[in-house]
Structure formats: structure tokens, C-alpha cells
Amino acid sequence: MNDTTIEKLLFHAPKPLASPDLLKRLQADIVLPNVKPAAKAREGQNPLRRWFPALGFAVFMLSCAIMVAVQASWSTKLKTENTTLRATTADLPKLREQHTALEQAQAEHDELVQLQKDNAELHSLQAEVAQLRDLPAEIQRLQNENQRLATAANSAHKSGGDNFFDDAAQQLADAKARAERIQCVNNMKQVGLAFRIWAGDHRDKFPTSLVVMSNELSTPKILVCPSDSARQQQYASLRFGEFQDNMTSYVLTVQPDDESANPPCIIAKCPIHHNYLLSDGSVQQVNLKNPAYREVQKDGRWYLQAAEPGSTWNDAINPPAK
């Protein structure tokens, strides 16, 4: 048998027949639970629910009636107001005339006030004009005085003004020179300190070059005299990597073993200011007009020696033969 045959046979399986008694029994056994007659069901309902349509319509009608009543009330009130206003406006033309008259009076009053203001302004202008009339004479007087003062100033300048300015310039130049000399001394003191620090690290031997002790110097600027304007422009702003010994303003007279020299010898000098850096780190200033020291060379070293009183700088450098 194939599937079709099997299905055909199964679909047409014999159908058992029930006895007619069964139908009667089943019909007799029908009990429909929760069945309520229509009237009872209606009784069981909430009365509000039952009367809801009528109540809803009644409420709607009532609300409509209330709205109509309110509108009628408003309408009556508006009519009354309208009547009152009409009665009030009976005198309107007369009131308008009064209003026009009042406006004219107000305009005249404003015009009067404006005229008063104009009058006051006119008076103030007249006073101002009177003042201005006196002004040309005052101007002429001031011009004359100014001319007289200018003439007096010119004559005073011609008589002694140049000396005054020359003196001031001279004093300024002197002050600048003093400041530069002091700055030079300061530079040489720093250089001397660097010499002594370097010697402390190198068995009391002084360097014969400024560049080798660059670690002990704060900046190459201190190796250039502030009065040496040419070197200041060229070398003062250089770094130690670019700086050479021949770029310094100071003349080195140092010997490798100068640290232990006694008395202290000269290790550097400024040819501009004649400041001398000695091996003990001190700096001596020599006044060219009245020198207290003179340079002396001994055993290849240079020393400062007390000069004779009254001698000049040339005498100090080249003492007269005795």
C-alpha cells in the first residue's frame, strides 16, 4: 500500500453511530451556567448604567440651558451699558468744543513758554557778545607780551646759554666715563676670581688663556671693557664657543705659576682705564694725572710699584734715570 491508499482508507474509516437515547440524555443534561433572564440581568445592572443615556441627555440639555441663561444675562447687561453710554454721549459735541478750546489754550501756553525761553537765551547771547567785543584788545595785549618775552629769551641765550649746555654735556660724559670705569673694575674682579678658582682646580697654576677658564666665567661680556665701543659691538654678545683670546679688551700678562707670586704681580690690565688685575685677585686703579703706582718688570713678571710723588704717568712707566 502506498501513502495515498493508506490515507484514503483512513479518511473513510467507519463512523460509530450513537444510540438515539444518548442524544436525548445529552439534551436533557444541558445546563447553561450563569444564565440570567433578560429582566433579571437588567435588575442586576447598576441603575446609573441603565439610566446613563437618559441622564447624559438630561445633563447635556441642562448645560445648554445654563449656557443660554448666562448668555442672556450678559446680553442684558451689555444692553444696559449701551443705553447708559448713549445717554452719556448726548453731550458729546459740547464736550468736543470744550476739548478743542482747551487744546488751543494749551498750545498758546506752550508758545508763551517757548517765547520766554527764547527771550532769556537772547539776553545771554547779548552778554556774551559784549564779552567778545573786549576780546581782540586782550589778544593784542597778550601778543605784545609774548613778543617781548621772546625777545628777552633770545638775548639771554646769546649772552651765556652755550656754556650752560656745554657744562651739562661735559658732566654727563664724565659721569658716563666714571660708570664705565667702575664697570671695568667690576669685570676685572670677576676675571680675577675666575683665575683663582681655575688655579684652585689646577695645582695653583694660572691659565695663560681666558678661553680655557670659560667654565669659571659667567659671560664673555665681562672680558670686554665697557669703554671699548668697537669690541663691545663686535664681541660682547658672543658666546664662549665663538669667543677668542684676541677678542678681549684686556691685556694678559699672566705667567703659568703666578698664583704663588709674592708680592702679587699683574696678570691682566685694561689699556683704556689703566686698571690692573693682580694675582691676589685685587684690582688697582691708576690715575694718569697723578699716578700712585707704576709698572715694573722683574724676572719676566710685571708688578705695580709705588710711584714718586709729583711724577706723571709717563714718568711712572719710564722712570727717569737716576
Add this chain to the structure above:
Amino acid sequence: MSDAADILCERARKGDLFAASELVTLFYQRIFGYLRRLSGNDDDAADLTQKTFARTWQSLESYKQRSSFSTWLHGIAHHVYLDWRRKRTLGDSQSDEWWEAQSDNTPTPFENAAERETAHQLYRWVDELDEEKKQTVHLHYYQNLTLNETADVLGVAASTVKYRLREALDYLRRRSAETEPERKVV
């Protein structure tokens, strides 16, 4: 019939006894036949049919019409049968004589005695199936329910119904193949 049954059901829910009586008239033969094939005797089938309709009236309020009334009624009958089967051990069901008597008493499309004999044999093999497959075959083939209706009654997916039917057909075909040589020999 389904629409008519649903209308009658709706009227019965509102308390119409006549509609409930009409529903009984429409369905009692089908339900009796279904339960008769499963239970194995007329008395039990009649009792189960009564229980089925009694439970139907009790549950009528809870009927949500998600399925047709016929499907819902078959579902109740199915559960009534399962309850009954749980309470007692089912002995042998239909005997060969019963099937033969049914075939003799009811109109069938069988043309000759050999075909009728084959059909009897087939119905006996159906009773040999396990309970799930047997229920599926009864509902789909004997009760003429669709696949979806059968699935609703059994509470399974339609695909499960298809699978069970396929398994049942395979079994019946195998049994048929086993017996055919014997017939040829006879």
C-alpha cells in the same frame, strides 16, 4: 457548519437552550465516534460524551472563540478521554469483530471484500501506534480535522502534527509491506 456552530454557541452563551440543543445535535455523533474508537466500548463512549458536553456547558463562559467551536469541543473531548484513561488501565480496545461489524453496518467506499479486509487490518495497525501518534491519526483522519485544528486540540505545533502523521504513515506502510508477501503465499 463552523459559522453556524459559532452563532449557536454565541446564542447558547447568552442562555439560549435551544441553541445549546442544536449544538448537541450537530456534534454528538462526531464526539461519540471519536471517543468510541478510543475507549473501545459503547457505554464508556456514551459516558465520556456526556462528560464532554457537561464540561462544555461549564466552560462555555470561558470560550474566547480563538478557535472554532468544533476544535474547542474536540479539545474538551480529548482531555476528558485523557482523564478517563489515567483513572483506568485501558485493556484491549476494539476487537477485529467490532471493526468488521462497523464496516458492515456503515456505508464505506470499499469495492470488494479484499479491500475491506485490508482496511480492517489498517485500522488495527493504527491502534498499535503509540498514544500520541494514535491520537493524531484519529483527530486528523477519522475526525477530519485540519492540521492546525489537530495541533490546537493536542496543544502542539502544526509541524509536530505533520511529523507524527509522517511517522504513523511510515509505520503503516511498513506493516503493510510485511503482510503482503504472506498474502501472496496464501
